Amino acid sequence: MIRLVIPYHLRKLAGVDSEVEVDLAAQPTLGAALDALEARYPVLRGTFRDQTSLKRRPFIRYFACKEDFSHEPLDTLLPPEIIAGSEPLLIIGAMAGG
Numbered sequence: 001m002i003r004l005v006i007p008y009h010l011r012k013l014a015g016v017d018s019e020v021e022v023d024l025a026a027q028p029t030l031g032a033a034l035d036a037l038e039a040r041y042p043v044l045r046g047t048f049r050d051q052t053s054l055k056r057r058p059f060i061r062y063f064a065c066k067e068d069f070s071h072e073p074l075d076t077l078l079p080p081e082i083i084a085g086s087e088p089l090l091i092i093g094a095m096a097g098g
Contacts, residue, residue: 004090049074062090063089
């Protein structure tokens, strides 16, 4: 079971109040976690990554155990704490502006 924290506006879109949990049928990779999130909440498809290329959308970041996974390949294994469910995978909308 992987725990994910998603931005407030995406929680509203998905109809959830707090963090979400997904089961991984495949290897515990970044891509598998994102696939599982989109499978459980289809309304989120295309919101944090492009549906065709699967590339991360600008101003979205992925963090696992205080490390930035935003530029890691989708087949990157998640840290053991994320896999065990003791730490959440964070999907964060980056702040921009002046």
